[in-house]
Amino acid sequence: MTGISSPDPLKFAFAVKSAPHASRGGSHPLNLTPQQWQTWWASPTSATQRALYIHLPFCRKRCSFCNFFENGSNPARISHYVKSLSTQLNIASKTPFVQSGEFDTIYVGGGTPTDMQASEIAIIGETIQAFPLAKNAEITLEGRINGFTNAKFDAALESGFNRFSFGVQSFNTQVRLAAGRFDNRETLIERLQELSQHPSASIVADLIFGLPGQTMEIWQQDLQDVIQSGVHGVDLYQLIGLQGTRLSNQAQKEKDRNKPTHKETSKQTLTPAVDSQTRASMYATGASLLESSDWQRLSSCHWSRDSRERSIYNSLAKSGIEILPFGAGAGGNIHGHGIMNGRDLSLWHQAQSQVTESGTVADTLPSQVPGMVMSPNPSAALDSQFKAGLDSGALDLSEFNTELINHLMPLFYAWQTHGLVKLSHTIMTQTLAGRFWNVNLQTGLFAYLKQNPFQPCAN
Ligand SMILES: C[S@@+](CC[C@H](N)C(=O)[O-])C[C@H]1O[C@@H](n2cnc3c(N)ncnc32)[C@H](O)[C@@H]1O
Ligand code: SF4
Incomplete structure (x- = not known):
């Protein structure tokens, strides 16, 4: 999650891009x-x-x-x-x-x-x-x-x-x-x-x-x-x-x-x-x-x-905004629920012709197509803020809870030591290497929070 120490972090900070996207x-x-x-x-x-x-x-x-x-x-x-x-x-x-x-x-x-x-x-x-x-x-x-x-x-x-x-x-x-x-x-x-x-x-x-x-x-x-x-x-x-x-x-x-x-x-x-x-x-x-x-x-x-x-x-x-998905294989989120419509074209078509209980084809409501619906993610807004920031090449630390940032500081210092970011008072700016490895940084941040859950002070 921290990357490794290397004189050339662009090439060697991580072995390979962790995944297309982090979550x-x-x-x-x-x-x-x-x-x-x-x-x-x-x-x-x-x-x-x-x-x-x-x-x-x-x-x-x-x-x-x-x-x-x-x-x-x-x-x-x-x-x-x-x-x-x-x-x-x-x-x-x-x-x-x-x-x-x-x-x-x-x-x-x-x-x-x-x-x-x-x-x-x-x-x-x-x-x-x-x-x-x-x-x-x-x-x-x-x-x-x-x-x-x-x-x-x-x-x-x-x-x-x-x-x-x-x-x-x-x-x-x-x-x-x-x-x-x-x-x-x-x-x-x-x-x-x-x-x-x-x-x-x-x-x-x-x-x-x-x-x-x-x-x-x-x-x-x-x-x-x-x-x-x-x-x-x-x-x-x-x-x-x-x-x-x-x-x-x-x-x-x-x-x-x-x-x-x-x-x-x-x-x-x-x-x-x-x-x-x-x-x-x-x-x-x-x-x-x-x-x-x-x-x-x-x-x-x-x-x-x-x-x-x-x-x-x-x-x-x-940045995690509401996305209404339409079509077989479309993904998005509605009222905070992640949605992934199934890819199967014939099942998607079948759902369009389904008859309501009253015997008529619904014409005031879009068809509920087969697929996956997820419960709202309590940390979705925060996760999106981290993802969007790291994807853009800089995190404005002042936009986050100070305690949370202090909690993450050991990770941020390790990234800095490894040539992936530069920390100033309120901004963490990624180097060229940090931008290239940005999905690994996102994945690393989420792994860090999993290993070190953040518990804000109760007062
Ligand atoms: C959903 S595809 C649609 C593109 C369009 N149908 C076409 O043929 O160019 C969108 C983009 O995903 C990117 N893409 C697809 N597979 C990829 C891969 N294995 N690695 C990186 N990018 C990929 C390509 O650059 C592609 O233009
Ligand atoms: S044409 Fe189809 S298979 Fe080829 S890149 Fe576009 S989406 Fe992918």
Whole structure:
């Protein structure tokens, strides 16, 4: 949890990124009765900031590194889904719960929402407009460049989307091919340049560092390319060995066979995955190049070129705001309860057609879909404050209970000794190494509190 002492903490403070996200539990699964579900939608929110998350669980191809793939992008299947989804959104938008507070940010994510037809994108965009939206609310459509035609862009803009987040991963054509991506470098740069010329929409590109075959030289070119593409925001994600991906299955097979981790696959040679130290250097190279080109760091992994890119969804989601989830596989939280809708598409559809006790299909209440509902977590607000702070690169210690901060000081001093943070009177600022290892710091903080429970003085 403290990291280890090393002359080069960026590369060696921890062995590996602990997990994609940190959490310390604190809640348990609940059986939500239909009565309670009904009460939720009839009661006003107590949240001051809110988001809407709409999930489109379809992709045309399974990329080698990703485990978000859920269902193939079959046009009839998407059309059926969009119809049910918009019905649910329309019903929800009229409930007292939804109408009781504004939404600051909406995220239509996946999967690959840009695989919808232009008319379907418009349906979702127009349905979102029925929600009480904050002035200048951020409305994001996620997806990929391939197949994102001008007709889709226009339909999205006309129906209210103002932010577009595209997975690019790498511009290098060979790396892309090995990862199962469509399109070559030139096509991507050209299309991103076109889209970025829009006078107000924010165009964002996700890059991954550490993909097989992606050398430091290729990564530097990726960074140059993303800057040259004219996008307004960029995410630099470290490759995480997610279970169930083609990459981790290959790695496991090779480990089992006790062979080196490179393998011939249908004419493509995958070089070994990039080691953790090289990934750390890649992060440093990315941060330094973007910041020396006047990009602003909005979080440990997200930078903006200008003020049109705000990344509201990502930053608010980390601070634990209310997120209403819609769609199979969507996650969020309602009235302080964590929600994870089940991924099974047919079960999700079945729930839409369920008949109420009175014999009619409910049309004043969104369907309760299969999934997991969690009890409210008593430490949720505090945990989110720590997570959001560490993700942003600094913790404002004055915002926390002084006793709690004193309780955590041994951990913070250890982080400082290990080159991960710098402590001043009221702020703990992460070094570049601390930003790279920020999820390990979050995990470490929660582990520390578990081992050393905080008991405030009773007076
Ligand atoms: C849910 S995916 C949707 C992206 C979009 N469908 C596409 O194909 O580009 C969102 C982002 O997660 C990131 N991601 C997926 N798998 C990852 C992994 N194993 N490690 C790090 N980032 C990953 C990618 O950068 C991706 O753009
Ligand atoms: S990166 Fe995108 S297209 Fe590829 S599997 Fe993941 S969600 Fe689907």
